[in-house]
Amino acid sequence: MLKTEELQINIGPQHPSTHGVFRMLVTVDGETVIDLKPVFGYLHRNHEQLAEQNTYLQNMPYTDRLDYFNSMANNQAYAMAVEKLAGIEVPERAEYIRVLMVELTRILNHAGALGFLINDMGMWQTQLAFGMREREKILDLFESASGARLMCNYFRFGGVARDLPPDFLPRLKDLLRAMPAFVDEMERLLCENDILMQRSEGVGILPRDLALAYSVTGPVLRGSGVAYDIRKAEPYSIYDRFDFDVPVGTVGDVYDRFLVRVEEMRQSKRIIEQILEQLPDAQGGHINPKARQNVRPPVGDVYARIESPKGELGFYLVSDGSTKPYRYKVRAPSFINLTPLGDMCRGYRVADMVVILGSIDIVMGEVDR
């Protein structure tokens, strides 16, 4: 028997495969991970304290910076929380535009996340470039609607900042026509590649009961076989009008989480197609003309949550009746999804650890806040 010795090493914070400034304090025995503690906070800026010193609308661009891949989804969760607190109604057309934007966000997030995941597995850059190429097309659409590519700041209380430009829908239809080919290509690249299959199948298993106990959400939870999607479990906005499926995995390994994301892109496309059918009949404009942007909600507390591409994104607000929130709390999905990372990596190799982290899909802007 070879004599081995445990060694404690730091992966990160400046390491290309940690998706930002994130440190993993790993105890290894040879190549095997024995223990792992995530260490973060390098991007901490006390976002919640900043938000308590701003008026409600001033926080809208700040929410873009939480999960900078999905600024539209962050906007929606925050706008929903304030609307619930202040009792603002949203016109039907505005709801359609919102859901359209958030579903596009889901596609671009998953395209990027899967690109990064395969990048982590060692298929250096090729797949990442494919994912980013598709993401760029959607960002072009965002730019035409909101004026910005990443930090969209598009939502307002009671609707969205401006209506869709005239060429938006034709461009969107072109994009949707080209999308299935891309998704199939993405799926084939993993499922028909023996090396990548070996890197992902049976790696980083998170069993169903552990996933629930650790309160993970989003594709990680569904990859473990729990069909919990907030769009179905507690429908918000107008999600009860659309017909779509919630894909679930069986084992809860990296491969399942990959497949769930691929299928979610297809389901998002389905939702967008239904929006395109129903949008011309939608009542109202892009914003409720009676909605005041400088809101002064009554005293009370509220929690609103959405199924962001990474999981449950929630905002908890307490109002003291003034123009600034008394308490503003973000329930960030990728922060909580990191809780089981130690258990998921235990017993696997150091190289697998990077893949497992990539399959959780974290964004440090949201983890550290």
Next chain:
Amino acid sequence: MARLSAAELRERLRNDLPAALVEPAPLNLKAAPAHGAQAAGFITTDAVVAPERLVAAALYLRDTLGYAYLSDIAVVDYLADGLFELGYRFYHVEGGPSLVIKTRVPRETPEVPSLTPVWPGANFHEREAFDLYGIIFTGHPFLRRIYLWDEFEGFPMRKDFPKQGDKYIGADE
């Protein structure tokens, strides 16, 4: 997907967990004005339990009512009322709205029993609350700062934390 409402939860807790519920006092949020009367306080509709019965109440939600998903732990600093309020938010895995149990601790001795030993998902939520508010979760296996560095003094989300001129942004300049 009809689930329990907050009032039904209070009724259940009153019957099944004696001495857990406490009657919440109205929260003022702001100090009383120098002249005139204090405005009417805000009374929460959620169930408020005593801190020492918190773990029992959470396990009751999970094991008896089936609310197995702990979504969020939010701390609010009610400075004028001299207390911290912790809101624990639970969901049923089959869907439906949330159930919230709240607990209140005095600002001077913010000690709450930890949920982490029985509910590992509470781990990061509690570490965050400790880091930013200084809530001591007794029984937590690894109660260390999660965002700030270990040597940091004070708890920056408390309402009385100095926002200007403290030692970290150059009071002596």
